[in-house]
Amino acid sequence: MPSSQPAQQAAGTSHRPTIRAAVRSEYGGPEVVEVRDVPTPTPGRRQVLLRVVAAGVDRGQVHMMTGTPSVMRLATGLRRPRRTGLGLEVAGVVEAVGPDVTGLVVGDAVYGAATSSFAELAVADPRKIARVPTGVDLVRVAALPVSGLTALQALRDVARVKAGQRVLVIGASGGVGSYAVQLAAAMGCDVVGVCSAAKADLVRSLGASEVVAYDEQELPADGAFDVVLDIAGGRPVAELRKAVRPAGTLVLVGDETGSTVTGNLGRQIRASLASLVARRGPRVRMFVSSTRRADLEELAGYVERGQVRPTLERTFPLEETATALAHVHEGRVRGKVVVEMPKES
Ligand SMILES: NC(=O)c1ccc[n+]([C@@H]2O[C@H](COP(=O)([O-])OP(=O)(O)OC[C@H]3O[C@@H](n4cnc5c(N)ncnc54)[C@H](OP(=O)(O)O)[C@@H]3O)[C@@H](O)[C@H]2O)c1
Incomplete structure (x- = not known):
């Protein structure tokens, strides 16, 4: 009652x-x-x-x-x-x-x-x-909270990262990316961050072993990454796929380059559907984060252990x-x- x-x-x-x-x-x-x-x-x-x-x-x-x-x-x-x-x-x-x-x-x-x-x-x-x-x-x-949970869920639930994997974080200097770099490093991954040259120092300090300054360098296209998190830039999916191993995962988190009507949704849906029907090549997945108490507690654990600041x-x-x-x-x-x-x- x-x-x-x-x-x-x-x-x-x-x-x-x-x-x-x-x-x-x-x-x-x-x-x-x-x-x-x-x-x-x-x-x-x-x-x-x-x-x-x-x-x-x-x-x-x-x-x-x-x-x-x-x-x-x-x-x-x-x-x-x-x-x-x-x-x-x-x-x-x-x-x-x-x-x-x-x-x-x-x-x-x-x-x-x-x-x-x-x-x-x-x-x-x-x-x-x-x-x-x-x-x-x-x-x-x-x-x-929201930026950290987005990074956690993208890495843990969508990309299912494992220790020892190579992770490329595009947009590594922003809200989501700055946590993605720290979390992937805490999960035992080798992390490469993509951001502007002006913010390379921040991304290195968060645990990236290498930084690619997109305003000075090309994006890696050597298929060397198990996971690519696309958080900024809105590059063509075909270009992003070149950085991912055939058995790897490209996670489309967001970007600010889409149309004013649908944003990045159209690109994300098209690429995810194409990947679902394709028989070969990396998985391409979009996702929307959600705020859950259990995940907030997990995130707090990373902070308490000094792995995320x-x-x-x-x-x-x-x-x-x-x-x-x-x-x-x-x-x-x-x-x-x-x-x-x-x-x-
Ligand atoms: N799917 C979801 O559930 C979810 C959840 C949260 C956010 N999002 C979306 O994810 C995106 C990022 O959010 P955020 O909070 O991290 O944004 P943010 O704080 O603005 O960070 C984006 C970062 O990307 C960098 N950047 C800009 N252009 C770039 C390029 N061409 N290549 C690489 N890096 C570039 C920017 O810094 P510099 O270029 O100056 O280094 C900036 O620090 C937004 O579109 C947001 O809406 C999605």
Whole structure:
């Protein structure tokens, strides 16, 4: 029988009717994003309310802001965004717990995904958050969840990498790539990273044995890699396949070069289908990551063992969320940036 208990709330919570949050009412560039007072969100029976300490800025939030590729508007609102808030990655502290939630209590420090996390308070599904890795502060942890899980799932579930394999990470200096390099190295692979020459130092420091600067060198075409993760650049699949061993796997994670209508979806679907019917050559697979508690716990383990560090370039205060989104939009980021909430007074 459903409980009639109200949400368990943190003692001393201010119960303010409004919070500060980054919002927009139309699709567009960073100029459509403003920070203002919005009603305090209320968790449902199976949700928790988080006091957000910091929220990572992943590429997906740039897509949510611009409404491109426009095929995504079928889900997010055709003419205008249905949800005004932005932000998905989160690190924070449980502030209130819905009556049907078990395993989490007020005061737990957690990380993962929350709805509209560029805000002082945000609602989360307990299945999409986990306890934070010990020994790392919450601001750094906020740079980890969605980008880190995408890298983990691409390597572990899609490419099924094994120790001793050679892995090529294209887009190694960004959010997903910076974790893919570290995770593949932690899994015992020899990792080669592809990025601009300006970010080669970062990629080497993350554990790549070699860096290919795409603005100075050609992509390897010697069929020497067991796994290629294509995270940026949108190169023709035929070109990418030349880097992969016949029994290897090419994983199409994403890129920003596709059409404004379908993005990289068409290229990914065509290449995956062609690979499924082909009798020879490397497997080509697309995939969409998902936020799961068990995977967040696994990722936290890598961090606690010192095998993965959050690749935090810098933080922006909540009031400068639009600038943080612009920084990611322009491709200037080295690893990740994070939006930090004002400290509680
Ligand atoms: N499939 C999924 O579930 C999933 C999940 C998350 C993200 N994604 C997608 O994956 C893509 C990457 O996301 P992200 O968060 O890692 O983005 P990001 O932080 O912008 O990183 C992309 C990196 O690629 C590098 N790059 C740009 N052009 C390149 C080229 N021609 N060759 C090699 N590297 C290049 C950029 O740096 P430099 O060129 O300056 O070195 C940048 O650091 C996006 O399209 C995103 O939407 C997909």
